[in-house]
Amino acid sequence: MVRFALVAVLLLLAPMASAQVADVYNFETTQQEQRFQDLIAELRCPKCQNQNIADSNSPISKDMRAEVYRRMRAGESNDEIVDALVNRFGEFILYRPQVEKRTILLWATPAIAVLGGLLVVIGVIVRSRRQTDETPELTAEEKARVAKILAEDDQDNRA
Amino acid sequence: MKRFLLFLPLLIAVVLGVVLFAGIGKDPTKLESALIGKPVPAFNLEDLNTPETQLNETLFKGKVQLLNVWGTWCPACRDEHDDLMWLAEEQGVSIVGLNYKDNRDDALVWLDRLGNPYSTSIYDPRGTLGFDLGVYGAPETFVIDEQGVVRYRHVGVVNEKIWQETLLPVINDIRENG
Numbered sequence: 001m002v003r004f005a006l007v008a009v010l011l012l013l014a015p016m017a018s019a020q021v022a023d024v025y026n027f028e029t030t031q032q033e034q035r036f037q038d039l040i041a042e043l044r045c046p047k048c049q050n051q052n053i054a055d056s057n058s059p060i061s062k063d064m065r066a067e068v069y070r071r072m073r074a075g076e077s078n079d080e081i082v083d084a085l086v087n088r089f090g091e092f093i094l095y096r097p098q099v100e101k102r103t104i105l106l107w108a109t110p111a112i113a114v115l116g117g118l119l120v121v122i123g124v125i126v127r128s129r130r131q132t133d134e135t136p137e138l139t140a141e142e143k144a145r146v147a148k149i150l151a152e153d154d155q156d157n158r159a
Numbered sequence: 160m161k162r163f164l165l166f167l168p169l170l171i172a173v174v175l176g177v178v179l180f181a182g183i184g185k186d187p188t189k190l191e192s193a194l195i196g197k198p199v200p201a202f203n204l205e206d207l208n209t210p211e212t213q214l215n216e217t218l219f220k221g222k223v224q225l226l227n228v229w230g231t232w233c234p235a236c237r238d239e240h241d242d243l244m245w246l247a248e249e250q251g252v253s254i255v256g257l258n259y260k261d262n263r264d265d266a267l268v269w270l271d272r273l274g275n276p277y278s279t280s281i282y283d284p285r286g287t288l289g290f291d292l293g294v295y296g297a298p299e300t301f302v303i304d305e306q307g308v309v310r311y312r313h314v315g316v317v318n319e320k321i322w323q324e325t326l327l328p329v330i331n332d333i334r335e336n337g
Contacts, residue, residue, distance in 0.1 A: 046190060046293075046295040047188075049187065059260070060294075060296070067290065087193055088194070088290065088292070089193060089295065090191060092191075
């Protein structure tokens with residue numbers, strides 16, 4: 001009986017533990033709620049910097065969530081909502097900055113790094129190929145010498 | 160060619176070092192305002208001292224002014240207050256106050272006790288104008304030109320050093336070059 005009560009209490013508490021943000025917004029459909037959650041997870045808090053506005057409890061994040069909700073309610077598209085916030089707080093709040101001349105290097109860095117690594121690997125392979133190609137075969141005389149040395153070694157071990 | 164390749168890692172390290180060194184000393188919490196070069200957003204808010212007076216963005220037309228965002232809940236604003244008094248009284252700077260997410264009575268008591276450096280005070284209890292200005296904390300101080308265009312934003316406390324080295328040059332530049 002005690003165990004049953006404990007489980008019941010834990011089950012009741014579980015949703016509380018998973019709720020990150022205290023303020024409550026009403027949505028008509030689960031898709032809308034998902035859209036809201038996706039949007040606030042994509043926006044960075046300008047005050048706390050290493051948190052998105054979904055996780056942050058700072059007043060500015062609260063205001064930003066309210067603004068996202070208000071604009072969603074007003075029927076704005078995701079791009080319109082994000083633009084409205086960028087116009088106020090700057091591009092800093094985007095975890096994924098827009099692709100443009102100024103940010104192209106940022107976007108290209110992973111590709112450049114992979115390409116660089118690939119070039120190094122290719123270089124290593126080509127070089128090792130060339131080296132094996134260049135290694136000359138042993139002459140008959142050298143082979144005889146190797147056999148002799150190995151044979152002597154064998155005898156030494158046995159002795 | 161091979162010799163050059165040998166020095167490539169060193170070259171990369173030096174370039175990376177220069178780039179990273181340039182970032183040292185920069186405060187990452189001080190963000191460039193997205194509003195630089197844009198007019199002060201439209202607003203309609205009460206005057207802090209006289210609730211019946213409505214203020215709007217035309218307040219910023221006609222002269223170069225500072226817009227100082229503050230609240231009685233903000234300890235750094237208390238640190239800054241004496242310097243704002245000095246700016247207004249000794250330097251003759253016109254400062255518009257934006258009382259941000261505050262309580263009117265608290266704000267009026269504060270100005271009564273500590274002195275009022277503001278030529279006009281906007282009362283923004285819900286922080287709507289603050290939000291449109293991209294304010295993410297207090298204090299913040301904007302330099303606004305005669306056309307009502309935001310020219311500079313300083314995040315944090317204004318003191319004599321910030322005034323001399325940062326804000327005054329911006330204002331002088333506006334006065335000289337428009």
